[in-house]
Amino acid sequence: DTAVSQTPKYLVTQMGNDKSIKCEQNLGHDTMYWYKQDSKKFLKIMFSYNNKELIINETVPNRFSPKSPDKAHLNLHINSLELGDSAVYFCASSQDMPGYGYTFGSGTRLTVV
């Protein structure tokens, strides 16, 4: 199946821990994104990579570090997790050509306790 897949689907961890979320797309898209959906269900961009190059970095704490080993993968590493990091994190990809929209992964629900 062609898709954007992210793992894990659920992640429960204690404050202060470091965790990673992985994302892979097999759509051949050039650009990948991380979005955060807060408790009010609002989706906001965090990062965007185009062909392994960081192009968007919204106001996100330095504890969040994206890594793109190749254009099909964009991982998100979070250091020193805080309670406020609890949210659903979505990976997405797109191809910058007319008629192409965004494809989203199924999300990772992160709960920090």
Next chain:
Amino acid sequence: KQEVTQIPAALSVPEGENLVLNCSFTDSAIYNLQWFRQDPGKGLTSLLLIQSSQREQTSGRLNASLDKSSGRSTLYIAASQPGDSATYLCAVKSNFGNEKLTFGTGTRLTIIP
């Protein structure tokens, strides 16, 4: 800065009725607009994509329109079914290239059997 608003935040209609969901955006210089649905605890499913040069797109019982000059889009759902119950999100991409999607606040739709 692009801002996207969806009104109402929640909508309940009896099964079988036609309905319209609204989306407005502040900056009319958009590249495209995409409608998504999100089921509880799930990811985002793309419904329709409208390029800035288009006025509408149709898929089955769904029809999305775009009026750039007034900064508005509507999603029309014909003959609503209980399976249409979900949160509907519109998202705007402002420029060609690797610009981010700016999401609306969503409309939570409930179809009453």
